[in-house]
Amino acid sequence: MDKWSVDDQLAQQGDSVLSGGIAVLYLFMNLLSELANAKYLQMQEKAKVSRDAQDMANMVNEKIADVSKQGDKGADALPDDVVNYMRENGVKVDGKSIDTYLYGHFTDKxxxxxxxxxxxxxxxxxxxxxxxxxxxxxxxxxxxxxxxxxxxxxxxxxxxxxxxxxxxxxxxxxxxxxxxxPKLNKGQLEAVKDALENVSNRASDFVSQSQLQLQKIMQTYNVTVSLINSMQTMLQEMNKSIAQNIR
Missing domain, CATH: 2.40.128 (Lipocalin)
Known part of the structure; x- marks a missing residue:
């Protein structure tokens, strides 16, 4: 293929520098969009975890209030919903599963x-x-x-x-x-409540950190869009100049 044929083929394909750069930026923009969507999903999941765990902690707090009215020897059982939630989600109390915490040691229960x-x-x-x-x-x-x-x-x-x-x-x-x-005394109920609130707080912290990460992703996304617009403007001006010179 001679020099003129090569030049003609490149002319048909368009400018490789600007066009190629714009294509790469579009790929980068799509990647940032996927990262943002994934981060949104993670935030939604963790927000639900935070709400659910806090709801369970509030239920335990109601039991603590009831036990406090009973005096020093007051005790009460955890609601079944709380036990099932902690069992299904692996929430531990003092490093123990909820079953081990409830049934693994019977002396005080x-x-x-x-x-x-x-x-x-x-x-x-x-x-x-x-x-x-x-x-x-x-x-x-x-x-x-x-x-x-x-x-x-x-x-x-x-x-x-x-x-x-x-x-x-x-x-x-x-x-x-x-x-x-098994019935738990006030101190034991508070330990369960603390375990649930720790889960809720960790999930809430994750959401807060994710918001900052999402802001950085969107800032980079906006910069990418701005670069694409600039390069498209440059390409448009270049093509306009070429067309004017041809005439």
Whole structure:
């Protein structure tokens, strides 16, 4: 291909510097738009997390108010909605899952540290056991029992035989009264509330930081649009000048 053919082909394609630059800026503008949309979605999700967690914390705060009216020994169970929310979203209290926090240590949640409970073993059989905890140690029928509790799951090493099962939801206290969830005192309820508020505050902080990041993205986007307009104006003026010289 001779020089004239090359020049003719380049002329048909347009100016490679300005046209190519504009094309790159359009790609960059689309990238910024995608980043902004993704950031908006993240902010919406975190805003919902913040609202939901704060709603749960408010429910616990109502329980705290009720317990405060009962005096020093006041206690109450968490609302089921709060327990389910914390379980589904992995909200921890003092580094423990909500199940472990509620059921992993019974001394301060059941009268005399004793609880009557039905246990379903891994082989499908069901047995009734009275478990007693004292000073962090488990006892069954007055003898030390090698029991490990993780949330609602139990592992019992009985003379070399390891039995595994889970507590039913029909918990009973030492008097045989059914309860839906262990009762917590004011301090324990406040710990749960703090855990929920921490989740809400972290999500709220994320939204605030994302707003600043979004502002930077939009500033860069506006600069890109301005550059595109400038280069298009330059290209227009150049083409106009060429056309005038041809005439």
């Amino acid at each position: 059941f009268p005399n540290g004793t609880m009557n409970v039905n246990i379903q073993w891994s082989n499908g059989s069901i047995g009734h056991r009275t478990l007693t905890e004292k000073d962090g140690k488990w006892f069954y029928a007055g003898s030390p029992a090698d029991v490990t509790v993780n949330g609602s799951e139990i592992s019992w090493n009985d003379h070399g035989n390891v039995w595994k099962g889970n507590f039913f939801t029909d918990f009973k206290d030492s008097d045989g009264h059914a309860i839906s969830s």
